Amino acid sequence: MPPRPRRLVPGLRGRIVGALLVTTVATLGIAAVALLGPLEQQLRNSALATLQRDVSQAKPGFERLNLAAAQTSPEAQRRLQSVANALAVRIGAPNVSVFAYPLVQLTFFDAESERGDTFDDVATAFTRIAYGKTGKAAVVPSFGTLDGTDVARVAMPITLPGRAGQTYVLAVRKTIEEIPGAVKVVRTAFITAALAGVALTLILGIPLAATLVRRLRRLRDASLGLARGGRPVEVPVDRAGDEVGDLTRAFATMQRRLQHQEDARRAFVATASHELRTPLTSLDGMLELVDDDLRGGTPDIEDAVQLLGRARAQSRRLGRLAADLLDLSRLDAEVDLRSEPIELGELSRAVLAEFEVGTADRGITSRLEGTEGACWALGDPGSIAQILRILLDNAVRATPEGSELRVELHDGSGPVTVSVCDHGPGVPEGERDLIFERFQRGRATGGRGGFGLGLAIGRELAERMGGELVLEDRPGPGATFTLRLPAARAPEADPVPAV
Ligand SMILES: Nc1ncnc2c1ncn2[C@@H]1O[C@H](COP(=O)(O)OP(=O)(O)OP(=O)(O)O)[C@@H](O)[C@H]1O
Numbered sequence: 001m002p003p004r005p006r007r008l009v010p011g012l013r014g015r016i017v018g019a020l021l022v023t024t025v026a027t028l029g030i031a032a033v034a035l036l037g038p039l040e041q042q043l044r045n046s047a048l049a050t051l052q053r054d055v056s057q058a059k060p061g062f063e064r065l066n067l068a069a070a071q072t073s074p075e076a077q078r079r080l081q082s083v084a085n086a087l088a089v090r091i092g093a094p095n096v097s098v099f100a101y102p103l104v105q106l107t108f109f110d111a112e113s114e115r116g117d118t119f120d121d122v123a124t125a126f127t128r129i130a131y132g133k134t135g136k137a138a139v140v141p142s143f144g145t146l147d148g149t150d151v152a153r154v155a156m157p158i159t160l161p162g163r164a165g166q167t168y169v170l171a172v173r174k175t176i177e178e179i180p181g182a183v184k185v186v187r188t189a190f191i192t193a194a195l196a197g198v199a200l201t202l203i204l205g206i207p208l209a210a211t212l213v214r215r216l217r218r219l220r221d222a223s224l225g226l227a228r229g230g231r232p233v234e235v236p237v238d239r240a241g242d243e244v245g246d247l248t249r250a251f252a253t254m255q256r257r258l259q260h261q262e263d264a265r266r267a268f269v270a271t272a273s274h275e276l277r278t279p280l281t282s283l284d285g286m287l288e289l290v291d292d293d294l295r296g297g298t299p300d301i302e303d304a305v306q307l308l309g310r311a312r313a314q315s316r317r318l319g320r321l322a323a324d325l326l327d328l329s330r331l332d333a334e335v336d337l338r339s340e341p342i343e344l345g346e347l348s349r350a351v352l353a354e355f356e357v358g359t360a361d362r363g364i365t366s367r368l369e370g371t372e373g374a375c376w377a378l379g380d381p382g383s384i385a386q387i388l389r390i391l392l393d394n395a396v397r398a399t400p401e402g403s404e405l406r407v408e409l410h411d412g413s414g415p416v417t418v419s420v421c422d423h424g425p426g427v428p429e430g431e432r433d434l435i436f437e438r439f440q441r442g443r444a445t446g447g448r449g450g451f452g453l454g455l456a457i458g459r460e461l462a463e464r465m466g467g468e469l470v471l472e473d474r475p476g477p478g479a480t481f482t483l484r485l486p487a488a489r490a491p492e493a494d495p496v497p498a499v
């Protein structure tokens with residue numbers, strides 16, 4: 001039953017576009033969560049780390065000063081203030097202060113912005129120093145707000161060599177109000193890019209899906225047409241180099257092959273039935289004549305014997321045709337052939353012996369050449385013997401009385417060959433390919449020939465064994481047919497007995 005036409009869509013186009021969209025949106029969403037979420041925090045942390053690094057690089061400058069004197073001497077205080085100012089200018093942080101314990105501010109900066117500063121980080125740093133913490137462990141990095149502005153803060157202890165007990169803390173604040181702005185810029189750029197990506201997906205995806213579905217539909221219609229009617233349908237031409245194009249071209253090739261096979265099948269059935277009918281009709285005619293003769297009361301025995309002899313010849317011919325047709329159907333059904341090492345010398349001798357009676361009657365001598373050593377080929381013993389019989393049968397038929405037939409064996413570096421050479425009329429140039437076709441006989445055979453199946457069967461058998469059967473292009477009278485087979489190594493065990 002032909003397949004019921006099914007709707008290819010809903011959805012192939014929609015599903016392709018939907019899948020593209022979902023993929024794009026999901027990718028962008030994941031990227032947004034992974035990138036934009038932690039972006040602000042990462043920028044803040046990085047600003048704080050940079051500030052801490054800058055402050056620790058500036059710390060030795062403060063350690064060289066006489067900080068104890070700064071509380072009493074205006075000159076020392078002025079020097080301290082100028083070092084603090086220089087640091088403030090260098091790192092772009094307006095608030096740089098130095099504290100003596102307990103929270104005595106030695107330097108002053110921007111009074112406005114300092115007013116709101118609780119310096120709680122400085123107190124924490126003093127506490128850490130009091131608990132014996134030193135180096136990085138005593139540094140207090142933090143975030144805070146001054147005058148409503150976000151700032152990164154660092155409170156770093158200043159240890160003065162040789163003045164144990166006297167501790168100072170350097171406090172620096174740097175505004176980070178530009179970070180939210182930078183994050184906003186990145187976010188806006190990301191959203192714009194995402195929207196452009198989605199729009200591009202739609203612009204490219206919809207026409208692509210539509211074209212794909214249209215091409216598939218045409219192919220589907222052609223397949224359904226072929227399935228319904230079995231007749232050749234018009235296959236859409238698709239020159240695209242993609243998978244659908246390949247599929248369309250493969251479909252067209254498949255349809256051509258099917259058509260070719262169907263034509264060949266019809267021709268085969270017509271020829272085979274014709275070939276069967278001819279000997280059957282003549283067989284029937286001869287039997288009828290014998291029957292008439294016998295019923296007539298005074299049978300002509302000599303005539304009857306002659307007719308029966310011809311009838312037997314026709315029935316043998318029919319038997320051969322039946323055997324050939326069976327061989328062909330086996331070949332068409334691709335029944336597996338054996339593949340084993342065969343000694344061609346022994347096999348050829350055995351097949352030649354089968355023809356001895358027929359050749360001796362006509363004074364034909366046969367020779368086997370090139371068998372100094374064993375000649376091993378890989379193949380099916382029964383099929384190789386059959387090919388040799390086909391070739392020898394043709395050669396015996398073609399060769400004139402009293403001449404010679406030769407079977408030549410050759411095993412060089414390539415494939416192993418066995419050739420059958422005769423001294424007959426040879427094959428005319430225009431028939432060299434034709435004679436290998438089924439039911440094709442040469443013109444010169446007249447009525448003597450068979451059914452024109454031998455060489456076709458032989459060639460197919462040879463190819464099924466990985467070899468070939470060819471008509472050699474040799475000068476001189478006669479014809480030489482060569483069977484080439486893959487070479488085989490002699491087996492360790494006894495050779496396979498010849499068929
Ligand atoms: N040795 C040969 N010399 C000359 N012509 C040949 C020779 N062998 C084959 N041919 C030509 O090839 C044709 C096809 O040969 P093929 O063996 O296929 O068919 P056939 O001998 O006519 O019939 P079948 O083998 O079916 O009984 C022959 O009819 C003949 O014209």
Ligand SMILES: [Mg+2]
Pocket residue numbers: 390393394450453454455
């Ligand atoms: Mg033949």
